[in-house]
Amino acid sequence: MSALDLINPKSGLYSRREPVFPRVVNGRFRRLKWTVMILCLAVYYITPWLRWDRGQFAPDQAVLVDLAGRRFFMFDIEIWPQEFYYVAGLLIMAGIGLFLVTSAVGRAWCGYACPQTVWTDLFQHVERWIDGDRNAQVKLNNAPWTAAKLGRRLVKWSLWLAIAVATGGAWIFYFADAPTLAQAFATGTAAPVAYATVGVLTATTFIFGGFMREQVCIYMCPWPRIQTAMLDEKSLIVTYRDWRGEPRTQGLKKAASASGKVGDCIDCNACVSVCPTGVDIRKGPQLGCINCALCIDACDEVMAKLNRPRGLIDYLNLDDEKHERAGGQARPILKTLLRPRTLVYFAIWASIGLAMLFFLGERARLAIDAAQDRNPVIVTLSDGQVRNGWTLKMRNMQSRPRQIELAMVGLPEGRMWTDAMDRRNAARSVRLSLAPDATTKLHLYVAAPGGVAGETPFVLNARPLDAEPGSKDARVATRTVKFIRQ
């Protein structure tokens, strides 16, 4: 062994991309892909334009991530930064959901719903529309750069660019009022970050969807590695039934004359020519396979023509593949989908979701935060009483003004007043009006006779005055604080 062996002069340090020209294919999985693509794109483009009436004090956009205002609106749900654990909960659900989907249907995300897949697919359809199907594309690719070729390329790139701009453009509408931002964007008065975001997303969509394509999946994306690690022998993956297909023959007669055994695969390469990542599924499960199942459609077409049963290439888990290879009956696909592992994942996933829904429904929409003055903690007043102070933050998380009564429970000799009041009006409770969907900050003072050492805990109760008694809105927000005398 020498160090020189580490560098293999034959393979080289790098290799060029082998262009992929997937042929158009029709079939059930192609139709499923169409459906998912239209659904994903529709949700992505339409969502920011949906309106949702929340009254005059909150925006009327159904889904809005208001970063500047630090509010997250999703239909009837409004999340404050303090409640970000709901988003964390969603991320945990996404994680468990990933386990669930991967253990049940393998890399379904990669094959159907990943934006890279969806936009690459869309770009490839544009490509076929302009350049024609696989053979025409290969021919054009190899042709010299004539005016006609340049023209076609420019048309294709322009269409891609238009899609890319629309893609990047739609993103920003999730973060501001869509109609207002659209107008500002068009008139050049939107924030620079809006243009920068659109620019970056346009560039990435154009480059990743138009030119990088499967390179993103194979070299850049961590997902295939993660998902591959989570697959087991029961996960549904796209599998070539090689015990049925091999040996491959390109003509039945020729095969029959050579030896007795004839496989179903006629080596027509239909599965390879439709593959958007350019892999040969017949080599077995591999990183480049995004499980889009287009090769299943392609092979089924061929098998139908040959009057052979469909499913030479099929969604099949490795266990069942072994079972069938040994001569067993094909098992129903439901047995793969519904097995203890997927059911446990689903139960966990659903419990988290239900728990979150429950807590969302039950969460407080009125809260008190009290930060005690620390410098000085104790102020002796001229009449000998001792004063403590708190910075109160009253969070009114409803989109309407609230009237509340803030009252002391405990410390019977204490009296309170706010920085908007005079101590002469100090009492056991004060009335406050809270601004809609905002934090009302005020300073609270409490004075009580001194002389006793130590801390006396008492409770601050914020009781809504503007809600039906007994209703959810009438719930009292409380906070326990300490009165410190010495």
Next chain:
Amino acid sequence: MSHEKPRVDDATGTNLVGHEWDGIEELDTPLPRWWVYVFAATVVFSAGYVVAYPSLPDVAGSTGWSSRGQLDETLKAEAVARAPLINAVAATDITQLAANPAVMRSAIEGGRAAFKVNCVQCHGAGAAGSKGYPNLNDDDWLWGGDIASIHTTLRNGIRSPGVDETRYSQMPAFADMLTRAQIGQIVSHVRVLSGQDKASRASVAGAALFAENCASCHGADGKGNREMGAPNLTDAIWLYGGDRAALTQTIAKARFGVMPHWAGRLDDVTIKMLAAYVHSLGGGEATPAAAPAPAAETADNVGT
């Protein structure tokens, strides 16, 4: 030394590098070409970065950017953004600040910042003071606790040398005028006034001495006089201490606390903001004559 032919991985057909770790071998998969281009592009970018930005010691970048310059620009932008608030404070009469809650709020916040620079040395970070330096959080004021009085104190200082308008008064040192016993009797009386002791023979004798020597400034009832900064002796707050030893020293030797004047040293707006801040600490008093009620209740600051 002969080169072995690289072994080929059966499953992928790719050459093996030759490393082996517990049976796991590394494939010699070539990098995609675009990856190498990206690497080259980053090298080109770094060269441009070195030229454009200050990367080498003592060499300014061609763009002229520096973190110090950026800070200057940020500060300038902040000053411009703050100007309307500052102007609003400047344009509002000190007694009218409370009527404009938004202006008052910015004045208080500006004062909070200025206090940390100019006042904490004596009054402490929380304005709680210490012996000889008044606590600004409480409701006891030597020279008045309404915002205009605080403003005047801030502008002119207390016994600040060389300022005609400064607040000035001086308590005599009674050690030269009274005997130790007499001073002790006055101390007894003052402690009765402030409710710390019960009346005694000494305090009764002290009451007569108090009326003779002290009442002209502190008042017959000992409640003090803000006109001349004479402290209220009946309350619970003592600037130099209310125990016998501290009171004895105060009467015998007198005190002469000084606060510098700030007019001319700080700009008018800053002094105004400091007055607003000190007034907001919990002991601020309403402006005496016809105190205007807050004109508008705001969401941030509403109480009844």
